[in-house]
Structures are given as structure tokens and as C-alpha cells.
Amino acid sequence: MRILLLNGPNLNLLGRRAPEVYGSDTLEDVAEQCHAHAGRLGHRLEEFQSNHEGELIDAIHAARETADGIVFNPGAYSHTSYALHDAIEAVGIPTVEIHISNVREREPWRRISVTEPACVYQIFGRGVAGYLDAISHLHYRKVHPPVTLPYGPHPDQVADLRLADGPGPHPVAVLVHGGGWTDPYTRDLMDGAAVDLAARGTATWNVEYRRIPPVGGWRDSMADVSAAVGALSSISGDHGLDLDRVTVIGHSAGAQLGFFAAKNASVRPAGFVALAGMLDLGNAGSGFDEIISAFLGDGGHARLPVVDPIRALPSGVPTVAVHGLMDRSVAPDQSRRFVEAALAAGDRSRLVEVPEADHMDVISPLAAGWEEVARACLGI
């Protein structure tokens, strides 16, 4: 793939001003990281930055001949430029919009993006790492394009369906991304796992859900993931999905949501797999106090009995807790305690420890240890 890295107004100032908002990397640093990442995935990358709307439009037009995907930070033009929207739409090149800062937590006018509807995906608030995630997203879209289907009326109530090759009915892996239930982290985090598992013969249903807005989001997030699992019953006929072989797979905070969906959804899954799961919220460590309080809102701790997986056992479904021993984010002890408690409560449960994997490795097919993770996800 040939990828155009396109940056709009003021992004030439990156790293020279406002590091508290945009970090300390310069635009040259960003380009270097993007080149390296695209190269690792087997793609070529060219970059262009301009402070002028017309030049950006010309660059998008010219990309028809030179690029198969665009990673675009339109800067503040994103909030106003219908002309850029039309340029992206006119050329039809898959474009991922990216913003370094969390545009939803700043001035109200930055919440609006008029360019986003012309793009295939939007990433914001992950710092410059968002550029690399945008490249990964283009890569996995190209390898296996998803069909995005709604399971409710809210824009976040959607999921990406990827079917498996060959005659069905196929088993289904429901993927629930993590990211501490916060706004910037969305389902592209599970793209790699979704594509890899589909190539192994399992259809994947990669779920988006409403995230903390800004506090007390637990009710919406949990309801959404359960609804997304339940929605499989209405699409299974059209797509040859085997509802008797559904596995819910959650990563990190997504494991907390996935656990309750596995326990409560109208479609009963055959298993639940936690990858580096937040499974013991009450003992997650002080580093998680703020994020868990934001998720639970006022009077948070009193809610633990209904939101903490380890306190809601038995689940009634077989569970597997996979954890990388190099995980410096969510302690492997959470998985150990969960499996012990699940067995004590009468669930079938097992622990898979992956010595060489860290927190993000357990969702990356490119990482060491993935083979073991994939086998656990497929119940092997």
C-alpha cells in the first residue's frame, strides 16, 4: 500500500509550542515514526504538510495517482472545511482522520469535525501514537475490509463484522476493546485480532460502545456490549453465524464489559476469554483509582458488586484468563485471582500466562506470544 501522511495548518509547529497539549515530538519525529511503522507493515509512506486549504485539496486530488490510503490530520480545518470534506469524498481514497489532542475535551467548537463523515475512521486523543494506529487501521482494512453494522441508534452502537472463508455456519468471536472505558480508545485496537481470528475460520464481531461521558459511563457501556452480543441473533441467519459457538473476548477494561455481556446477554456465549483483563476492580491498585471512579461515577465503590467481575461469579460460562507476564499496566495477579475465584464458585476456568507478552501484545498478531493467545481465543 502507498500511504499519504497529510498534515494541515499549524502542525509544522509541533514540538516547538504547547507540549502539554500536543507533546514534544516535532512533525519530523512524527513522520519518522510513521515511516518506520508503515515499513514494518510492508507499506510505503509519503508525507506532506501545508497551512493552506487549497494546497491540501490539491494534495488529496493528486493522491488519486499516488496513494491507496491517507492518514490525515486536517488541524483546525477539520472543524470548518466542507471543501476538504468534499475533496476526501470525491477521490474516494480510504482516509483516516487523526487528531493528536482529545478534541472532545477542549473548546466546544473542536468537538465538531465536518471532515470526519468523509473518512473511514477517526482517531483522537492518543497523542502522536494515534498516527501509528491510523496506519495500522488502514493496513487491517486492506487485508480484510469490515462491514460496519449498527446494533442501536447511537453512533457508537456499531460493530465491525468480518466473515470467515469457506462454508458456514462459522463460530463467532465477539471482540471488546479496552482503553479504560475512555473516549479516545475505540475498536481499531482490536483490528489485528479481528483479522487474524477471521483468517483462522472464526467470524469476528468487533464491538464499539459508548464510553465515559465524562463520568459514570458504566451503565451505558455495559448495556451496549450486552446489546451487541444479543444483536448477533438478528444477523446470524444472513451471515451464516453459529450462535452455539460464540466466544466473548475482552481486552483490559473491555474484559470487564465482556464478562457481564457473557453472563447477561440474550445470546448465551459458549465461553468468555479475558485478555489482560480488568477482572478485580476492587483490587486493581491505586494507579486505577481515578479511572475506575470516573467509570463508576458518584458513590462508585458501592457499585462494585454489580460491576466487578470477580464479585459477580459464577458466570455460568467457561472462562479463560490470558495474561502477559510482562504486563506493566494491568497486573497478572488480577487474572490469577479471577480464575481462583471462578473455580471456587463452580465455573470452568483456566489461566494462560504468556511469559514474553506485555499489555498490548495480547491483542497483536505481530507480537511474540500471539500464537498462544489465538489458541486460547479459539478454545484450543
Ligand code: CA2
Ligand atoms: O489535536 C490535533 O491534532 C489538532 O488537529 C491540532 C490542531 C488543532 O487546531 C485541532 O483543533 C486539533 C493544531 C495543530 C497544532 O497547533 C499548535 C498550536 C500551538 C503550538 C503548537 C501547535
